[in-house]
Amino acid sequence: xxxxxNYKPETSTHEEPNYMKIFYWLCxxxxxxxxIAIIPNGPFYPNLLQGFLLISTAVWKAALVALYFMHLKYExxxxxxxxxxxxxxMIMALVFxxxxxxxxxxxxxxxxxxxxxxxxxx
Amino acid sequence: xSESAVVNATQESYESPVTPESWGKFGMWIFLAxxxxxxxxxxVVYGALRAATSNWPIPAxxxxxxxTAFMTFLLIVSSLTMVKGLSAVKRGDIAGLKKYxxxxxxxxxxxxxxxxxxxxxxxxxxxLFSENPWGSALxxxxxxxxxxxxxxxxxxxxxxxxxxxxxxxKGKFSAENYNLVELVxxxxxxxxxxxxxxxxxxxxI
Numbered sequence: 001x002x003x004x005x006n007y008k009p010e011t012s013t014h015e016e017p018n019y020m021k022i023f024y025w026l027c028x029x030x031x032x033x034x035x036i037a038i039i040p041n042g043p044f045y046p047n048l049l050q051g052f053l054l055i056s057t058a059v060w061k062a063a064l065v066a067l068y069f070m071h072l073k074y075e076x077x078x079x080x081x082x083x084x085x086x087x088x089x090m091i092m093a094l095v096f097x098x099x100x101x102x103x104x105x106x107x108x109x110x111x112x113x114x115x116x117x118x119x120x121x122x
Numbered sequence: 123x124s125e126s127a128v129v130n131a132t133q134e135s136y137e138s139p140v141t142p143e144s145w146g147k148f149g150m151w152i153f154l155a156x157x158x159x160x161x162x163x164x165x166v167v168y169g170a171l172r173a174a175t176s177n178w179p180i181p182a183x184x185x186x187x188x189x190t191a192f193m194t195f196l197l198i199v200s201s202l203t204m205v206k207g208l209s210a211v212k213r214g215d216i217a218g219l220k221k222y223x224x225x226x227x228x229x230x231x232x233x234x235x236x237x238x239x240x241x242x243x244x245x246x247x248x249x250l251f252s253e254n255p256w257g258s259a260l261x262x263x264x265x266x267x268x269x270x271x272x273x274x275x276x277x278x279x280x281x282x283x284x285x286x287x288x289x290x291x292k293g294k295f296s297a298e299n300y301n302l303v304e305l306v307x308x309x310x311x312x313x314x315x316x317x318x319x320x321x322x323x324x325x326x327i
Contacts, residue, residue: 016209023202030194037182037326051327058322062315069201069311076143082151086158090166097170 017068026061033057150305154312157275161316164271165323168264179256181325185244185265193236194321200229201314204307214297216290223287223303226310230280237273241266265324272320275313282306 036053039045067073072080172178203225210218244265248255254262286306289295295303 016212019202019205019209023198026198027195030191030198033322033326034187034191037187054322054326058319061318065201065311065315065318069205069314070308075147079147079151082155083158086155086162089159090162093163093166094169097166101170101173 017073019068022064022068025064029057029061029064033061144301144304146301146305147308150308154308157312158316161271161319164264164268165319168268168323171260171264175258175260177257179254179258179261181327184249184256185240185325187325189236189240190321190325193233194317196229196233196236197314197317200226200233201311203229204310208300208303208307211290211295211300211303212297216293216295219295219303220287220290223283223290227280227283227287230276230283230310234273234276234280237269237276241269268320268324272313272316275316279306279310279313282309 033054036050036057039050041047041050066083072083203222207219207222207226210216210222249262249265251263251266252259254260283306286302289302
């Protein structure tokens, strides 16, 4: 046990990333994100574009934390592979749920419009 | 037996591209991957419920961005102090390690205090696990589940960091022995990473 505690990981030989630079990037991206969120939607700035930009910025920030603060960029591939598993599963869950996401709204509209039609026919 | 196992493990790492150089780190990454699946499930379900619900409130209007933007900044700063602490111990600067661990813990405690303030405020306004004055009740359920689950992780992180700080006080770390500091760092950065996603998905979109 003691030997393991005293063991100096091989990764310590890599050059340390510029942590301050990563920190400034994270702060700047957070500020940009808030800007993206508070600019009101319009014909040239639809809700979907806003959502896409926000998620892209968040993924960018998360990647910076994982690659540099968590040193994933300098680790062996096995650790990166482990980290990718939940990401792949999350995307799969999203794809499987996509079918359900649109169904309730469509059904609600269908029901209401068919109700309106039946009332009009009466 | 354990001695030979450790020796083998360290030797193996130089021969194989698959085995990690630190089994502790390997274990922590497996734990974090499992934890990420829990958070992933919560966030994906949040998105699905939200997209399928017509009267979902606009979070930016009901929750307010200012306070949580500051909380995000706080966690980013605490991640920075964590890596600074690791850098310090790698140089053999134990006083620096203790200072930065203390600052990281402080960041976590302030974050939790602000979250408690936010929750109290929202509960007083009528947002509960099954009630929401601004629309769908599912909003309250998902909001408290996700931020609560994350808050528990921050609480766990503060305790974990405190244990490492106590070990640093006892003089257990040096420039040759900092594996446990690196492991607590991985956990803490993960908590920061998850908050980055929660902030965007729950507060901004």
